[in-house]
Amino acid sequence: MKAENRYIQFAAVLYNAMQFIATFIIFYLLGKLSALLAGFSLFLIWQILTELGYFWAYKRGWHSTAKGKDLVSYQGSLPFPDFVKNDENYLKQRSNLTTYARMMRLVFSISCAFILNFYYVLVITVITQTHLVNMGKSLFTVSCLAMWGISLFIWFGYKRLFPKIFRLKITWLENNRPFFEEN
Numbered sequence: 001m002k003a004e005n006r007y008i009q010f011a012a013v014l015y016n017a018m019q020f021i022a023t024f025i026i027f028y029l030l031g032k033l034s035a036l037l038a039g040f041s042l043f044l045i046w047q048i049l050t051e052l053g054y055f056w057a058y059k060r061g062w063h064s065t066a067k068g069k070d071l072v073s074y075q076g077s078l079p080f081p082d083f084v085k086n087d088e089n090y091l092k093q094r095s096n097l098t099t100y101a102r103m104m105r106l107v108f109s110i111s112c113a114f115i116l117n118f119y120y121v122l123v124i125t126v127i128t129q130t131h132l133v134n135m136g137k138s139l140f141t142v143s144c145l146a147m148w149g150i151s152l153f154i155w156f157g158y159k160r161l162f163p164k165i166f167r168l169k170i171t172w173l174e175n176n177r178p179f180f181e182e183n
Contacts, residue, residue, distance in 0.1 A: 058086070063086055069081075098182065112162075115154065167183045
């Protein structure tokens with residue numbers, strides 16, 4: 001196995017390990033608080049750790065491809081970043097980003113996390129308050145799939161709406177996370 005592939009695997013494992021450890025730390029620290037607060041905090045901190053993970057990988061000479069890749073098993077697929085070594089074109093493109101464009105990417109990530117957090121808190125509230133869990137496995141499964149579909153609709157809709165509101169243009173994607181440029 002090439003040394004480069006080992007670095008890619010190490011970065012991917014470290015990325016997942018950070019998110020996994022963060023999940024347990026958050027539930028340990030917030031375990032005595034309400035489930036809504038824990039869920040809200042978990043997703044927000046997960047988003048921040050994800051951004052820090054991408055920044056760490058960039059500083060170490062790696063970045064994710066536009067789409068990432070899916071790890072497929074018999075139970076389905078899991079989206080995962082596909083790290084590649086930074087090349088000259090990528091470094092030039094990244095250095096041409098203005099401070100405004102970098103800040104707008106951060107604003108996008110945090111605002112998207114807040115919007116999706118609000119939606120997830122709403123979903124958890126609906127599930128717990130309406131006793132949807134007790135209504136049968138098939139109804140619960142269909143409801144969860146519908147709520148997941150709505151969250152994807154929110155994500156893709158917000159990804160289209162955000163640049164229009166702030167008059168930005170998406171220049172490139174990194175694991176489906178946009179980088180913006182002023183129009």
